[in-house]
Amino acid sequence: MTRSELRQELAGTWLLSLEPAANALRLFCKYLTAAGMAIFMVLVIITFFDVFMRYFFSRPFSGTVELTELLMSIVVFSAIAYVQWSKNHVVMDIFTGSLSKINQDTLNCVTLFWSLLVCALSIYATARFALTTKTITVQLGITIKPFIWFVTFGFLTIFLTVLWDWLLAVTQLWKISRVRVLAGFVVAVLVALAAFWLSTHRLHGVSSIVLGCLGIIFMFVLFLTGMPVAFALMAVGFVFAGPIRGVIPAVNFYGKAMYTTSASYAWSPLMFFMLMGYFCFYGNLGRDLYDCARRWLGHFRGGLAQGSVCACTAFGAVVGDNLSGSIAMSAIALPEMRAAGYDDKLAVGTLACSGTIGTLIPPSTSFILYGVLSEQSIADLFMAGAIPGLICTVIYCATVWFMVWRNPSLTRPCPREPMASRLKSLSSALPILLLFILVIGGIYGGMFTPTEGGAIGAVGALILGICMKRFTVKNFIASLNDSAKYITMSFSVLTGATVLGYFMTLSRIPQALAGSIASIGMSAGVTMLAIIVVLFFLGCFVPALPLILICVPIFLPIAQMFHWDLIWFGVLMVIMLNMGTITPPFGINLFVIKEVAHVSLRTMFAASVPFVLGMTLLIVIVYFVPGVATWLPAVMR
Numbered sequence: 001m002t003r004s005e006l007r008q009e010l011a012g013t014w015l016l017s018l019e020p021a022a023n024a025l026r027l028f029c030k031y032l033t034a035a036g037m038a039i040f041m042v043l044v045i046i047t048f049f050d051v052f053m054r055y056f057f058s059r060p061f062s063g064t065v066e067l068t069e070l071l072m073s074i075v076v077f078s079a080i081a082y083v084q085w086s087k088n089h090v091v092m093d094i095f096t097g098s099l100s101k102i103n104q105d106t107l108n109c110v111t112l113f114w115s116l117l118v119c120a121l122s123i124y125a126t127a128r129f130a131l132t133t134k135t136i137t138v139q140l141g142i143t144i145k146p147f148i149w150f151v152t153f154g155f156l157t158i159f160l161t162v163l164w165d166w167l168l169a170v171t172q173l174w175k176i177s178r179v180r181v182l183a184g185f186v187v188a189v190l191v192a193l194a195a196f197w198l199s200t201h202r203l204h205g206v207s208s209i210v211l212g213c214l215g216i217i218f219m220f221v222l223f224l225t226g227m228p229v230a231f232a233l234m235a236v237g238f239v240f241a242g243p244i245r246g247v248i249p250a251v252n253f254y255g256k257a258m259y260t261t262s263a264s265y266a267w268s269p270l271m272f273f274m275l276m277g278y279f280c281f282y283g284n285l286g287r288d289l290y291d292c293a294r295r296w297l298g299h300f301r302g303g304l305a306q307g308s309v310c311a312c313t314a315f316g317a318v319v320g321d322n323l324s325g326s327i328a329m330s331a332i333a334l335p336e337m338r339a340a341g342y343d344d345k346l347a348v349g350t351l352a353c354s355g356t357i358g359t360l361i362p363p364s365t366s367f368i369l370y371g372v373l374s375e376q377s378i379a380d381l382f383m384a385g386a387i388p389g390l391i392c393t394v395i396y397c398a399t400v401w402f403m404v405w406r407n408p409s410l411t412r413p414c415p416r417e418p419m420a421s422r423l424k425s426l427s428s429a430l431p432i433l434l435l436f437i438l439v440i441g442g443i444y445g446g447m448f449t450p451t452e453g454g455a456i457g458a459v460g461a462l463i464l465g466i467c468m469k470r471f472t473v474k475n476f477i478a479s480l481n482d483s484a485k486y487i488t489m490s491f492s493v494l495t496g497a498t499v500l501g502y503f504m505t506l507s508r509i510p511q512a513l514a515g516s517i518a519s520i521g522m523s524a525g526v527t528m529l530a531i532i533v534v535l536f537f538l539g540c541f542v543p544a545l546p547l548i549l550i551c552v553p554i555f556l557p558i559a560q561m562f563h564w565d566l567i568w569f570g571v572l573m574v575i576m577l578n579m580g581t582i583t584p585p586f587g588i589n590l591f592v593i594k595e596v597a598h599v600s601l602r603t604m605f606a607a608s609v610p611f612v613l614g615m616t617l618l619i620v621i622v623y624f625v626p627g628v629a630t631w632l633p634a635v636m637r
């Protein structure tokens with residue numbers, strides 16, 4: 001909504017007088033985000049030079065781990081309100097998207113009210129933690145109190161932002177139906193009061209496992225209402241932990257989790273690799289990779305599509321997530337494929353699905369998440385995903401070949417490029433591939449940690465973009481801005497998942513589930529099949545980030561009970577999460593590429609089916625041949 005449209009909407013209401021204050025708050029949050037990212041860039045540079053000084057002069061900086069942890073909380077909570085302003089929180093609009101406009105507006109008023117209460121709880125809990133903690137860092141000798149207070153301040157900014165959004169939503173709905181406003185408010189208050197009562201009372205005769213099941217059901221109900229996933233996780237974790245442990249311990253853990261999750265060095269690789277990915281994205285480094293693949297493969301029938309698969313694989317090696325590769329390659333490759341006469345069923349399916357390879361080819365944000373949750377080596381997980389990622393590339397290229405063989409009208413071959421032109425394209429793509437080798441080789445070779453590798457990759461991508469004249473000031477600011485939003489969005493979900501994990505531990509559902517499977521004598525194969533089916537089903541509805549945070553703590557005890565290799569199990573989980581992003585009817589990649597390509601949803605669904613079958617084949621291969629995932633980490637140890 002533009003500013004003029006907003007003023008027109010507020011005309012004649014008392015909110016018009018608050019608009020200047022709201023605009024001032026919005027501008028403040030924008031500058032606060034910029035300040036946070038400036039601090040993050042300083043941290044990246046310090047980390048980069050720490051590695052440089054350690055290996056060339058044997059004079060590393062002291063206390064860099066503690067400094068990273070302290071500044072991480074500032075980076076995350078400086079942008080948390082800006083994420084709300086820009087509507088970038090993770091939501092599940094599966095159900096709400098099918099509702100009428102007036103029903104969407106009514107439900108929006110309800111979920112914003114609940115989100116407001118979660119923000120208020122966060123302010124109280126973090127302030128309580130700041131008042132009671134006496135922790136001082138070991139090496140730097142700095143008290144963490146000011147940084148906890150900054151977390152409280154961050155929640156205050158998002159509280160005010162959500163409050164403005166709620167007042168705005170209520171005002172807009174009031175003009176249409178006052179009855180709906182009152183009914184929605186009554187429902188929101190009654191549910192909130194019921195949640196408060198539940199969190200403050202011990203339920204005698206109700207087991208922790210029953211409470212755990214009720215909590216999971218309530219969590220998915222909140223997801224379906226369109227409430228931001230982070231707030232839903234926070235609410236469920238707190239409310240249902242109260243009856244098991246007591247409300248005061250629940251508040252204490254909640255406040256501590258809000259700070260410690262955002263200030264955990266274990267999670268820092270996620271932050272650094274996200275910045276590296278956006279530098280690669282805005283530096284347009286994917287164009288060189290696609291150009292190289294196009295020149296070598298374009299003359300084959302279906303070659304541009306196969307080139308897009310290979311380019312997405314290479315781009316995933318420097319970006320690390322499944323959506324960025326699809327978006328980048330769609331902007332680059334889709335116009336060329338359409339100009340070459342490629343049918344959209346082949347073009348958009350290839351681009352939407354090939355991006356999933358990025359979470360298998362190291363570095364991978366999904367493997368970072370799984371590695372921290374399962375306490376497995378991130379370096380080993382990176383290596384474990386390499387061969388399955390390459391196999392997926394081959395399968396997708398074979399899928400393109402088979403589609404074109406069955407239906408030659410889907411495409412026509414392009415002219416063969418001269419050898420000199422092909423060799424020149426290799427030289428253009430070489431710097432990006434060398435950056436990948438430096439980062440992954442350095443991590444696995446023990447030269448630096450994954451966090452330091454992310455910093456080196458980010459600085460390297462920035463230098464490459466500048467040297468290749470791809471970076472303008474505008475691009476640089478845009479990359480920092482998007483990094484801030486995605487980092488904060490991810491870490492807000494992480495903090496919510498930490499609170500939910502506390503509740504799940506108290507409920508003992510993972511242990512009970514593992515015990516039940518052992519007692520009924522389910523075989524390892526049947527159990528794995530059940531896990532795959534559950535992940536396949538949930539992946540169609542729940543975004544990959546919250547799903548991995550929810551499912552890993554539940555399924556990990558089962559994997560340990562069967563003595564499965566947790567590296568192999570992690571690869572299977574990531575593949576299943578990838579499949580969820582491209583599986584109709586709710587795969588997120590399909591919806592994103594649909595908007596980029598301006599095609600019908602029917603076309604997207606039809607285009608994705610062959611690649612979903614291809615990924616199913618990959619799951620079968622990894623399951624029956626575990627060495628595909630475990631051989632390379634074992635050899636390189």
